[in-house]
Amino acid sequence: MSGVSFLRRVSLHGFRGSLSRSKSNEPQPEMDQPPSQQPLVLPKTQTVLLLHAARQPYDLTEDYPVPELRDDHEVLVRTRAIGLNPVDWKAPELGGDIVHQRQSSRLKVLVISTDYRDLRKSTYQHYVVGLDYNTVRLPPTLSYEEGSTLGVAFVAAALSLGVCMGLDFSSILDGPDLYTLLRQLPSDVFAADIRDECLNSTRSHERAQSGDWLAVWGGSSTSANLTIQLARLAGLRTIAVADTAKHGLRLTHHRSVRPDLLVDSHDPARAVAVIRANTNAKGGGRLRFAIDTRGKESAGWLAQALSGDSVQHGKDSATTGAPPSPPGTPDESSAANSDDGSESSSSLTSSAHLIGLTGLPKERVTECVVYHTVPIKLFHEVPAVGRALVEWLERLLARGLVLPPDIIDVERGLGSVNQGLDRMRRGEISGGKLVVRVD
Template identity: 55%
Template sequence: MIHNGDDIGITEAMADIPETQTVLILHAAKQPYETAEGYQVPEIQDEHEVLVKTEHIGLNPIDWKAPDFNFAIPCLPYISGRELVGRVVRRRPSSHSRLRDGDRVLVISTDYRDLRKAAYQQYVVTADFNAARIPASVSPRAAATLGVAFVAAVLSLGVCMGVDFSGVPGAPPGPDLLTLLRGVAVDPESLPRDIRDECLAGIRDRERAVAGDWVVVWGGSSTSANIAVQLARLAGLRVVTVVDKLRHGLRLSNHSVLRPDLLVDSHDPSRAVDIIRANVGKNLRFALDTSGRESAGWLLRALRPEQDAAGAPPSPPETPRTTSPTLKHLIGLTGLPKEQAPDGVAYHTVPIKVFHEVPAVGEALVAWLEKLLESGLITPPELLGVEQGFDGINRGLDRMRRGEIRGGRMVVSLDPAGEGARAEVTRDASVPPALVDSPMAGGGGGGVEEPQQSESSVASSPEFTSQKLADTGSRRGSATLWQGGPAVSSVPRSVPDGQLASEGEVAQGSPRRGSLWQPKPEGIAVETSLS
């Protein structure tokens, strides 16, 4: 049983909660975040909520892409941040939560409209069903990289593909999300309309993925792909990973946790599709894209090779079926093909908001995450860099802008005891350093390569997906194949939908100095949307 609230100093920290705090504010698009003092500490509003003192913040690509490209910003000024690790310092006396004062927890903030829950502040409110306790065996900084990616991966596999995690051999019982969502425990009317169909009718029971089924994951170096591969292997699925082998091939092919059954280079997408067809063929029913609309289109071709094979002779008529044919399923974390889903293929968008909108789902996910961490059956992404203090957030985001953080994650520590955190930067000891850390990885100029929208941005704001980000960028790598084994009132606390910024509007800023946009005195002007 996880309980870690008996450390020295916890009582003093809980007894000294100030009325105001330091936060990191975004005042306008195309500007850096700025530190601000004197903002009120958010208040808990019901028995499910707890107050957490922030220790470590996980940085997500959307944290720099949102201000740079002016999307997923529901209001200004805005507090960002999707995941953090900290200590529970306050809860309602009448609360029956499994969380206790002093527990160290991973807070997963997919409810990005409620600024009380944003990570870029000293104190954060979270629902107890959106926070997972961290066992002593797991580094708090490493845990801060895990949250949104875990939610996206579990929902992709468990809802869109129908994987039942409740009876995985050798693993603690996990959720059977389809049974949960379609059973008496969840009122269908409680599901938001934009995700209701996906949750209730996205996949038929007889089409659910089971052990031995193949799944292709395109963009296998991303954090959500990392966790999805781990969970797919845990459930007995066979995994094809499509990735830039120049950067990540050796690392993944030797990785004790992430090594797929088939590793395919993404440098030549057409060739990648041919390799998938030749090795998996008609046995492929599931594909998960974490890169963007273009790569999702290539996955669509891989799912229906009989329709695209050049020069293939016509097939004889099939024997009449007594039941409808089994569909193939394409899940897009950052976008789906522009064309309508063809016959025999179903498109899926991951219903991220079910995590915070349906307590039973959120509770099932975080409870299972606690067990997986305690048993060592899930490994956090590699920690590639640690910065200190709120000022370190801008430094860390700059490194991400320059493309320096690939195949792992970046964390900022607010813990005064964390000055030696750089020594905690992690890698699998059996894996050579990723090519991204070598001089040749930066493309020479340190510019932003592959400015595609990350999986975490969709995980935290699916309705703000910017296809333009996902569809741009260049790919590079070899064309080889590896096969192997397994102020108090100035920041709104809750934002109504009507105040959301338009995705098509782009805020105008002055030219860059270094990598940060500088503010213009006249504020934000609207210009033509990005092409």
């Protein structure tokens, strides 16, 4: 990347955040005024952040062209607040006002940009292009800052649960049944690198159901926050693995993300033993689903928790075993069919499923665990999926069934982004979200 200037791009990896609403002693976002309905005169240029080379700070650059709209699905949004994310900081999101589109008036919105190939959609600029089917109308009760904490984590959570695990949301404010929706679309609408994950990675009899257990490692992250909120709404029993010294009190008392079981992550082998002891057949049903938000090593420990193998101690013990098989190739011993060739739920065993948001073990712990990566590009490449998710999120927010994560602090101005990212690199932001107020 040396010598090439480009705007900050957005990808799935690296979202982290918090698990509870802001407390009275924490910084509170300013009350937003409703967007003016008067026509806005758009400037020709704007201020942006450019990255000229890897491992360098962003360069505040003026007189950069305001992006232009190319089709009827695009809207131009004036950025008001940007939610920063720790670890690799690749998934900022923003709240702002629609200031230009082919139809309709100005609205306060959340722009969820998962398309890292189009620089017009990059977050670190005053004016950003969004797709109408990836843009959420915020209710008046939410500020721009609160809106900026929600987007990418919500999409990752919904796709993890709905696509990789097959969870049906239709009983929750007429939410989407993504598993069924994808199978009603032509297969060529899916990019080749995600087609198997979308259509073949989870068999119909293995779909998550109300009452199933779900373990989430990294329980203090924004992605865990939204995952647990949606899982609880759908009736799943949740296990959060987190640093209980830092986050235990908040998690156990939070009304929307309080897990059924909170496990300390300090000793991973002990955490796996606790999970198994509480999810065996005698204790209430086998654990078949797990989501990791931290990385390959913790994902390996979750694979141990999902498997029936004994837990081994040591740094590499969580990533030993046979090579992984790709999605859609479960253990042959469980591939029995009924007389008509269709799958029979009574004759088939069910694999366990591990979803890695930031990485998966290089090797398989056991053949009974299927590995998944989240097909994030579904959101912006398949309009039916993007529209179903944003319209559902609008209903959830309007009814207060989904709440934004905590805002730990608010920086001001695009020029403060470098300072904010440095604070996250130093580990100063924990259990919440750092937001940059742009205007």
